[in-house]
Amino acid sequence: MSTSNETKSKMSVTVLTGFLGSGKTTLLQRLILKAKSSGQKVAIIMNEFGSFDVDSNLLGDDVTSQSLLNGCICCSLKDDIEVVLHNLYHKDNPDIVFIEATGIAHPVEIMDACQNPTLIDKVNMPFMIGVMDGKRFLQRDKYTNQTKHLMEEQMTYSHFIIVNKDEELTDEERASVKAAIQTSKRQPELYFTNYAKIDDIDLNGKETWSIESQHKHQHVGxxxxxxxxxxxxxxxxxxxxxxxxxxxxxxxxxxxxxxxxxxxxxxxxxxxxxxxxxxxxxxxxxxxxxxxxxxxxxxxxxxxxxxxxx
The missing domain is CATH 3.30.1220.10 (CobW-like, C-terminal domain)
Incomplete structure (x- = not known):
């Protein structure tokens, strides 16, 4: 017998934001496996141009995957994300939905899309994980002002940041990344990794691996x-x-x-x-x-x- 709408709990949503090529898909694969190992029912929404290269045998048949193509979740596909989240809630009712945004999506617009008035009783406030290519971020001045601003905003509005390709950074560059983030009014916590390895990062909350429950006191945001x-x-x-x-x-x-x-x-x-x-x-x-x-x-x-x- 299916669960009635009245007794369904809200879905948790974790959004991976970060510029093109920062390693979001690699992190997504690791987060999916970690969530599944804790017994969570997982769904994925991909808003990326290209294929989602995840071994289906590794993930199993119990992971629902939806693709949003030919547009960006933060603008032209806002209505689409609302429909997809509604469908997931009523048909699959996952514990957590992972959304991989395009590299050009603005995090505030993504939050707006996920907090539509028709979704407010079905979806928790999204939790944002910023994914950064450290060297590219340090070289952001070579891009247009609009792109540079976007790269900074993607990190500023994150609850915490995974800095990928740590092995390519010198101690001085690592310090520069930290200094750049510390100028942000939110100052999200940084984790330096290679290949988005998060095994040594404690993501376990009291119910499931709820990152937000651990950092809520630090990041009002x-x-x-x-x-x-x-x-x-x-x-x-x-x-x-x-x-x-x-x-x-x-x-x-x-x-x-x-x-x-x-x-x-x-x-x-x-x-x-x-x-x-x-x-x-x-x-x-x-x-x-x-x-x-x-x-x-x-x-x-x-x-x-x-x-x-x-």
Whole structure:
């Protein structure tokens, strides 16, 4: 007898982010085997151009694999990732989903895709592992400013970082990598490895190998929260709420109704200080998801209550 939706627990999601050629797929293979050895049911979502070269006999038939091609999970394939995660939740209900993003994906956009309002009760806040080619990262100034910024952001928003190809780094270069990361306001923990070997890295949590449970006290980082409105709200009050938001709020997405047009549901999105409203034909639940850095959830909830009940 299948488990009902009401009793299903949320799926954990671990995202591997990092620039092209950093070793994400090699790390993914090791993480899959490690999770399986601890008894977890595993699913994989690949958003990479190319084949997924994993020995199926090694992984077994109990690992579900989905591919997202011809686009990037952080932009053109956002809707696709929502559909895939919904399907995994209802059909396979894995304990953990590993997502290997393309080398050009931005981690905040990936988090946004995984924390869609329709997924908030099914998927935990993604845990980000940055994968770095140490030498290439140190040579990032030779790339365009956009690419350099992306390489830095991929590491900045990670909970911790696997620095691959350690044997190619001198002591001075290793120190330079550490210094570069220590300038980040989050200062994620670094692990230097070769071939993404993680055998000597303790990833075991009290339930399964939950990395987040060990580092939560150190890395507040990006968080998410959801809020459900009881009915239509006033547009003017929403605009004032948005004007007062701190810069630490990165994304808001969800569904709203307004008192000026109470029968119409709108898909609402907010990013980089700009709100967008799009009529929604379906009568969706009036829930929004807020993603930001070190959220003051109590304060935000109080302000949203004022919006909701004014």
């Amino acid at each position: 990006i968080q998410s929260m959801s809020y459900t409105f009881s009915g239509p709200i006033e547009m003017a009050l929403l605009i004032q709420f948005l004007k007062d938001l701190p810069d630490s709020i990165l994304r808001i997405k969800g569904f709203m109704k307004f008192k000026e047009e109470p029968e119409q549901t709108y898909l609402f999105q907010y990013a980089f200080g700009v709100p967008q409203y799009e009529p929604e034909m379906m009568n969706m639940p009036l829930t929004i998801v807020i993603i930001g850095e070190s959220l003051d959830k109590a304060s935000l909830r109080n302000k949203l209550d004022m919006l909701n009940f004014s």
